[in-house]
Amino acid sequence: MIPQLCRWQVSPNPESLRDAAVAVIDREARQAIATRGEFHIVLSGGNTPRAVHERLVSLKTDWSAWHIYFGDERCLPTPHPERNSCTAHDAWLGCVGIPPMQIHMIPAELGAVRAAQEYTKVLREVGEFDLVMLGLGEDGHTASLFPGHEWGTAENSPDVLAVHDAPKPPPERVSLSAARLSRARRVMFLVSGASKRDAVSKWRAGELIPASAIAPQSGVDVLLESAATNSNFK
Numbered sequence: 001m002i003p004q005l006c007r008w009q010v011s012p013n014p015e016s017l018r019d020a021a022v023a024v025i026d027r028e029a030r031q032a033i034a035t036r037g038e039f040h041i042v043l044s045g046g047n048t049p050r051a052v053h054e055r056l057v058s059l060k061t062d063w064s065a066w067h068i069y070f071g072d073e074r075c076l077p078t079p080h081p082e083r084n085s086c087t088a089h090d091a092w093l094g095c096v097g098i099p100p101m102q103i104h105m106i107p108a109e110l111g112a113v114r115a116a117q118e119y120t121k122v123l124r125e126v127g128e129f130d131l132v133m134l135g136l137g138e139d140g141h142t143a144s145l146f147p148g149h150e151w152g153t154a155e156n157s158p159d160v161l162a163v164h165d166a167p168k169p170p171p172e173r174v175s176l177s178a179a180r181l182s183r184a185r186r187v188m189f190l191v192s193g194a195s196k197r198d199a200v201s202k203w204r205a206g207e208l209i210p211a212s213a214i215a216p217q218s219g220v221d222v223l224l225e226s227a228a229t230n231s232n233f234k
């Protein structure tokens with residue numbers, strides 16, 4: 001595992017964090033579509049990305065060139081308001097013209113093991129992602145890679161992991177491995193809220209948390225709201 005290179009960008013409030021994230025997505029999409037005719041993006045789950053998803057509805061882009069993947073999914077029936085793919089669909093994907101065949105949902109309703117097997121087949125056809133979006137949990141987790149669980153950091157790790165007994169409900173999840181999330185031209189973390197302050201401090205102090213195991217060649221960009229930083233952040 002190569003050491004993680006972090007670039008930290010602090011925004012004063014959630015609105016400017018949202019705008020900074022949309023600007024990164026827009027720039028990466030333009031670059032990928034201009035050079036390769038396609039844009040392959042991995043979406044993060046949880047609540048933080050919602051404002052970004054809602055803003056993307058009005059993005060001026062060629063939606064037919066977008067290919068959507070999910071960094072993780074919760075093993076819940078579909079549709080279900082707590083599924084990451086459902087929240088992204090309701091706020092954004094269902095409102096724009098991305099071809100449905102290019103929205104690759106994790107079939108987590110099959111259960112963690114079978115869904116991981118099926119999604120592994122999907123990713124076999126995919127090379128380096130253009131952009132991976134990730135969140136940060138209060139315990140330092142990212143996607144569904146949790147402390148005390150397998151993160152899949154080794155180069156030969158499976159692309160997709162079945163997650164059992166996750167500390168953040170639901171207990172059964174599916175997650176791309178740290179190795180697969182790191183096979184990306186760019187990785188962007190989006191972190192907001194005072195509840196993440198402790199995890200950010202540990203991360204910056206060099207403690208090994210799941211988020212610090214994501215180590216693409218180009219480093220990672222951590223876009224965070226100032227509320228998620230503590231007083232000695234500089």
Ligand code: 6PG
Binds near residue numbers: 049073134144
């Ligand atoms: C999930 C997410 C998870 C999330 C973080 C942050 O399924 O819960 O993939 O990794 O990104 O827990 O969640 P919030 O943005 O809601 O704080």
